Amino acid sequence: MQTFYTIALLLTGVILSNIIKQLVPRIPEAFILIIVGVILSFTPAFHNFELRPEFFMLVVIAPIMFIDGQKQSFNRIRQRFRVVFFLSVVLAGASALVVGILTNNFETKWTLPVAIALAAIVTPTDAVAVKSMTSGTAMPENVNEALELESLFNDATGLVILDLALSVLQNGTFSAITGVEHFIFVALGGVIIGIIAGFLIVSLRVNLNMRANNPETIIIPISLLTPFLVYLLAEHLGTSGILAVVATGMVHNWESERLRLTSTRVQLTSATVWNTISSFLNSVVFLFLGVTLPMVWKDFIQMGTMTIAQLIGISLLIYLSMLAIRYWWSVHENPDNPDHFLGPHDKSVHQLWSRIFAISGVHGTVTLAMAFSLPTRIGGHPFPYREELIVIATLVILISMLVSAISLPLMLPVKTTEYSLADIDHVRNKMVDYATLQLRDTIDDHAVREALTEQLQSQKGALNGQIIDFDEYQELMFETKDFIVTYIHGPSISAKYSLEVVNIYEKILNNFVAPNFNPREHFANRVHYIFKKNFKKVSGLCKHALWHVKNGQITKHQRTVARQKWLAAQPSDTFQQRLDVRDALLELNNEVIDSTDKYLDDVLRGRLLRKQSNNQYINLVRRSINRYCSMVRHDYNKQAVFVSSDLYIQAFQQEYNFIQRGVSRGVITPEMATVLYDEINQAQSLQLQRTQQLQIITS
Template sequence: MHPAETFELVFTLLLAILALHWFAERAKLPPSVALLVGGGALAFLPGLPVIELDPELVLVLFLPPLLMDGAYYTALAAFRRHSAGILSLAIGAVVFTTLVVGLVVHWLVPALPWAACFALGAIVSPPDAVSARAVLQRVKLPRRLTTLLEGESLLNDASGLVLFRFAVAAALTGSFDAVDASREFGFLAIGGVVVGAVVGGAWTFLLRRLGDETLMILASLILGWAAYLAGEAIHVSGVISTVTAGLVFGWYQHVVFTASVRIRAGAFWHVMVFLMEAMIFILIGLSLRGVLERVGGFETVLATMAVPVVGVIVAMTLARFVWIFGCDAVLALLNRLGFPIDDPLGPRAATVMSWAGMRGVVTLAVALTVPETMPGRDLMLVAAFAAILVTVLLQGTTLGLVIRAANLSDRGVRPALSLAQAEAAVAAAQLVAVRSQAYADDGTLAHPRLLEGFQRRADQAFQNADDEDTFVDEITAHYDLVLEAVRAGRAELVRLHRAHQISDETLHDLERDLDLEELSATAAKSL
């Protein structure tokens, strides 16, 4: 393809992303569904070239920044608190699903070697980080479930990739050693943590010394790729390395970034992650044509692969239900026996967790790396794409309904201070700082209005902390009025500029002040 044609194709895809995302918002559909279906429809348009995804490029281009973004915003305390549950999903559920799918595939296709069956199980076993993010952003879950799903999506790709690598090696060489495999898995995981911690710590140290805001934002972008490539270069888990670096960086960014960098970086990351997630789903849809051409078309799929593909999808779905409900039953039994490790999820929460198992880009990318000589390669490609299509279309569109039907309550560990109490503590600290410097050397009050303002803010904050129910209503009304004042100020500013009464420089300076005031009020209102 000519470079100009490649650019035209990318431009067309960006236009398609805009149109499909707009349609999804209007139709109240998950954007991932619209993008996946839209990409699949575009793949068969006359004149459009067949899109061939390079699996290695897809993984290294898209996965690190998306994992980095997820880890950056992860609540580290909650992650540690629920680490046992996260590891149970990220490792236990992936291994269990791999085994179940492998057994079912061998039962349906006895001629396929066991190692190839388990390789297919490893391909479809890990739910996808991008798919999980795309759905979780549009639903509200209790803190514990959100932490479990986000933590699982950050780590399970590593489990699936390692299992796939072992299964492929066993299929091609005819040998497999479970002890060696377990030892290597531990080395990959621990090595990934060490590399990620070193890279994240070094990056944080360097960021403090860059000074320039644009360079700091650029460095934060590069960190995900740096951690992933460093991990892969020394043959440990690049996924775990990236997640660890993101957790380290997310913990220290509060003291490394200035307010300006944090606002600018947040806006930049939001747009970049949106484009990457959207591009992944539309590229998966576009790859449908190439997958079908590789295996001989729809007729071949329906005639020779329909039954095993349906078996794979049913097996991987039921395996997740069995694992989650089984683990929950074990927790309940241990609690009754006097060994309270953690509270059980309960049937309704376990159902939500079990249904939130969408597959995505990692499943397809791994399937595309299957060697040409691997037995059952065509079945793996079709099953991978079908798993993505079915889970995103079915589970992605119905997860919100399942959550609402479950009517879950948030019974997680509550922080020591509520929002209003934390706000009062911050206001008190600010008042102490202002009061200590509000007086001149001779004892006269040098900043009476400033001191009065911070005193009034602290008094109001402590009053709100004592009556939080009234506080919520009052704070909403307060910031609604602030936003109305901002709108009125902006309208007058534009009128003055259009009437040539102020310069462009004055317009931009005052507009920036109003924008920051609006962002602050909107954020405070939404807390």
């Protein structure tokens, strides 16, 4: 149960953070998650929580690195190998060495291996944290690429250097040759194991995919297990599990390129699953950071004023030195080298990009996990200054995040797009209405026509009962009722139906009260209206029940006998006249339905011709009229209406046609078209899947 509560609280934290982010969009998401994590630390499940690095690296970091690896390709890594090597290995190693020496000179009580261990801990950078700080700003693409390539492998570099430092502390000796050999074995071995394991798993998946009837039920679970199995295998063999899962992820990227448009269902489902997991785990990373802060703070305040000041000074020194190293490294790259990582630039732009790259060296929870991974005892003695190292790592993380959160939005331009959400809504609404009209003209069955219309209208995302302009709804409702009155008194209807039938139908129409969709109506008035309406309904039911009790018509048999007696007492011609009037009303009602549908279709068509997209109220009027016509038929029990897959395919094809014509005419930008194409694809896949499920259930 403890595991269940932990997972439930993490999910709650992610949900709460997303809600807060909508309310306070200016605060970076990472800080919101950290604050929510601090709140979670007061719950019993996370009270006195201390991060377990083995669990964290396996369950959280390994899947994230596997996902990041899938975003890369062998060709890209091969082409940018020099950049990857210099950023992830050389820059990380140089930063660790410089920081270690500075820290050792500043804190004379520490031995050099302890200082190097701390430097290794603060070496890894977090590209996800940077993206959280810079959401809403336009990060230069080449700087963004450099940050991604750097964070892809420098976690492993920091882990290897930390392992070397701990080995020196354990054995008391250090050999440069042994250290380099160990580094090569761990790093290269991890990559080789990841590639081999990746190709074996991919081969297994491809074979199963070709032979299985439902491949997604086999392939996706294998995919979910892959990063954990590869990480455990690499760590068991003494190599880097992080590099292994990254390499395996790149092999899976190769698999996607190889499969291309085959096994689309498996690929789409797998991509959706991994995108969801990635989003959740990236949020959990910062939640864990927030959850661990109270424990770190508790140790921090117990160290005394002088120690606290000293630790803050060391943290600032480490951050500033790493900032200087990153800036110097990027500003002095050779612009004549065709493979320089910041791309072509002049001097002023180069300096700006170098500053952005330097400040973007944000440290995240991997740094904290490495700090907590420090053993409590080493070489038979307590690990020296373990609590201080954890506090410094936490302070460096917070300083780097605060500096980037303040500086980067000031340095980067605001992200702009060629369209707004309002533009997308405008085009989407017209697209759906256009496809709706095209299909309505071809469908004779009213029930199918309305069911398809409701499904297509749901693409707009409007809630049932929501209306944008209540005045337009009221006006169209009155106009539609006037149209019906005029229609039933027209010459075609007068020639076919008696005046009695027309008058009865008009009386029913006048008694019909359309639902009130006014969102501006006062809450108290709405409550009063609902109470009054339901009270009247309950009162009528009570009177009806009392009449049945008074007249001895309680059971179904008693009511049937009483009705038969009443029918026997009626003159035969009077009863037949009633039946004729009822049949005539039903037939007239069908004609009203068809004529009203055409009238509302014409209203919608006219608004589309005038480039108007705020047409939700027309569908609400249509829904109200359908409700009225159901009342005339006494058809209160809604039955499921089956709409064939062919109609949905035709509808979505009409939406494609609408977008294509808009692009060709220049009224829809390619970026907007891409967004809408993706929405149509997803809606089509979902609807066809639901239709297939319905066919299976009803067959």
